[in-house]
Amino acid sequence: MMSNGLALLSIFTLSIFVGFEVVSKVSSTLHTPLMSGANAIHGVILVGAIIVADRSSNNLELTLALIAIVLATINMVGGFVVTDRMLEMFKAKKK
Amino acid sequence: MMSNGLALLSIFTLSIFVGFEVVSKVSSTLHTPLMSGANAIHGVILVGAIIVADRSSNNLELTLALIAIVLATINMVGGFVVTDRMLEMFKAKKK
């Protein structure tokens, strides 16, 4: 049994490698959609925002948490939608 | 805090991706050295063999563990040495 901290560190380290390797050969055509898609993925901070909203113990915390929720939702949903719009056009050329 | 099992599962999953991605573009020239090098890496089971030898509670267990140590050492050390020999020749051509 390893400690929780070490487990998280291992997960962190492995994730770095996965992130590096997965995109390392992307063609320049896809730079923008990839950036935009990755950008949408970190919108998953929404999960964290919801958690802290639930835990919030006073109005200041709640307000900040709700702002975080709004921002995170914009990041996440907007990011995926705009990426899809870009890629839709790429796809059109297949026809 | 996630459970130990889940942490190990996460580590396992991420390792799969790392393993997949890292070698996915290797040229056929390197197939043999890569196979041989990977083969040497799993010789690290030597660590496990030493652990069980230490823990062994009777002669049967100890004997099996010692056999495992011999085999694992052969795998690990022989594997790295033979891989190095192959690659040394590749390197010679740089001159």
Next chain:
Amino acid sequence: MSRNLYDLIGLAAAVCFILALKGLSHPKSARRGNLIGAFGATVATLLVFFFTGNSGEPDWHALPLRHLPLILGAILIGLLVGVPAARKVQMTQMPQLVALFNGVGGGAAALVAIVEYLRLGSSASPAVVIATVFTVVVGSVSFSGSCITFAKLQELMTTRPVVFPGGRFLIAANVAGVFAAGAWVINSGGNTPLLVLAGLSLLFGVLFVLPVGGADVPIVISLLNAFTGLTVAASGYVLQTTLLIVAGTLVGASGTILTRLMAEAMGRSLFKTLFGAFTAKPQATSTEAETRSVKSGSPEDIAILLNYARRVVFVPGFGLAVAQAQHTVRELADLLTAKGIDVAYGIHAVAGRMPGHMNVLLAEANVPYEQLQEMDEINPTFAQTDVALVIGANDVVNPAAKNLPGCPIYGMPILEVADAANVVFLKRSMRPGFAGIENELLYDPKTTLLFGDAKETLTKVVSALKNL
């Protein structure tokens, strides 16, 4: 839902994100990749609404969530802002929007860490406080930095590097301040230090991006994107949520690589991009050229030129996007192809305002994929090309990138249109492009200029060609 099941589904969502990035790296699977990512994010979000922490884990919530209506309301607001923005934005303004989305993400991550810090008060462990400091610093930098990149791209401010006397020292002081405030938070805790830290970090984001030249802005956006990823990972540590750690780290790592790849595509070193403005001498611009005469032509002249060519290469740039001329270009290309003329498009990696911009626009106009050629592919063929038709592009064909050391685009590989027998520029004026440097090629004897909005002039060329 038990914690194990929760973590298992979270892991599945993390795998979705990996598959999303994998998919996004290949043209064929890019769209599916994005959808997989969206699916993972949706699952991860829904998960929180269904998970009850058990009694042993006081940090976790009982069902239903407290403040559920407010939370749902906030999500709704986010949807109402984000979705229309994403759907209605013009293709030319996409980079700004991505910058903004990235900035708000960084802001959200910083806020999450702040709220958790406020709540925990002095009960926060040192590791959590350090992670909080990191999140607040990087998240704030990402937020304010992204706002400045937005302002630059939207041309709310100059796209030139902004350098002012003493800027270097101001930045140094700012960095020192951030470190000091960070140490203050870690040592004494409390809310004031955190506020100071956030303020200084926001300032640093501004100072960090101001000196970056407009042409390098996408690189900075990509870098800030990676920053935001790391911020999310750190908040994941604060909240002990593996999914956030994995997702954030993935974005952080892939964003870093992507930034480097982008910088390479523009032929610039990452370090110079970020800190070049401090070390560079005042920028060289080729000003002497301005009094020289240029050769301009009518749409009919160009039509004749094209009609007798055997091979024509289109070089589209930002102006094509502004004029929304992609469909007209396509029409012209079809017309030429029908006449048996060989047609290709030379796509520079940084043509337009974001990497891959031209591919998107031309794909929108159903230009066949085989006709789109990248720089390395097309450059050797210009020698066999009769007409290079430069449509609303400037920097990407500017020989100053090779000849004028010290100019903002020096070192960037360009499309060698000068090798073609004839060069035609479609632009509205003699004004320079994004990087603000004169283009010698405009004065070259083999160059003809066709002034006007690209869409209008192209339409005229098309009808002239039909009448020949």
Next chain:
Amino acid sequence: MSRNLYDLIGLAAAVCFILALKGLSHPKSARRGNLIGAFGATVATLLVFFFTGNSGEPDWHALPLRHLPLILGAILIGLLVGVPAARKVQMTQMPQLVALFNGVGGGAAALVAIVEYLRLGSSASPAVVIATVFTVVVGSVSFSGSCITFAKLQELMTTRPVVFPGGRFLIAANVAGVFAAGAWVINSGGNTPLLVLAGLSLLFGVLFVLPVGGADVPIVISLLNAFTGLTVAASGYVLQTTLLIVAGTLVGASGTILTRLMAEAMGRSLFKTLFGAFTAKPQATSTEAETRSVKSGSPEDIAILLNYARRVVFVPGFGLAVAQAQHTVRELADLLTAKGIDVAYGIHAVAGRMPGHMNVLLAEANVPYEQLQEMDEINPTFAQTDVALVIGANDVVNPAAKNLPGCPIYGMPILEVADAANVVFLKRSMRPGFAGIENELLYDPKTTLLFGDAKETLTKVVSALKNL
């Protein structure tokens, strides 16, 4: 040493393994990669000798290790066997050795799981028992399977697929038996079921590899290598050692990909490779050709042919390795180059007895890297080639791979030497190659045969050429 430090160093070792695989995937960094891997493995091994478990974790040991002398003795024996074997093995026998090393690794992993299972007795958790069953099954299969591949490659037994009547049913019964024994172990525990399980798994390893044709053996070695990796990962779970989980999984995953890549390089589907023998009709061989006449030449004839060529391509194969003729080939190439003749080597991915075999041999002889060309590169150039000199190769140039459906190499891409103006074969007899199929090309009018050991005949060609 505290558990945290132990795990931290273990993580560093795991990172070494990742970097090792990364390095091994690129020609320039391959050797460094292997050394990094060796470093990681050394660190990981030393680690166990310095770690004391604290009282809360009864599974961990006190220092010094119990049975320390025996453990060190066992390691010494391993070194004394492994190192000389690795250093002295001939390049032609490398694949066998890798197979053996892999097999003993699988055996070691199975033994580790067995010992832990014996020790824990009924106190083992269900998850651990399941992991043990997995380890024993896969480790035993890897062990016995590797032994059979060794026997095939060392030609201790036939390299042809071994299929016997009812074999399919025997395998099915064996698989069922393995499952049943596994269930037995999981349900009732105890030592007898485990022994039965191990025995049945060993048998399965034999039956699994027997029907594989010799040409496909390297694919199977690679697959078993991946298996062993997974076994190590499972033992890592049994022992709750993250390092083993990461290392084993890395090898399992990369080995799986590598197996697929190898199969692709040989133009075969993985599925067919493994199960082909059961579904295939009796193999087609082109026997009618045998009575036809062939054209054979003297070393002088060949020297004259080469002397007047403008371009010569060498196609080395397994026979070159057997004859150890690589240095002589190099000498001939230098001689031809000095005469202004264009020389290249056409390297088939599966020439020799392991992937990359020819590259290793030719690199050993200091053949310049630029002259080594892969199949896709060299095939289009045969039409401009005057002489294709096939040195101890057969299958890799055998047109049966294109023309003779059902033959063992059908579907494998070949080097199209038949496109060259002249083909010269250097071999000892009319015997077929590894796959055991006649080569029509030997009877082709443009083919000349030079019989004899490749090294001897080449030496004669070289001196004849010098005397011209």
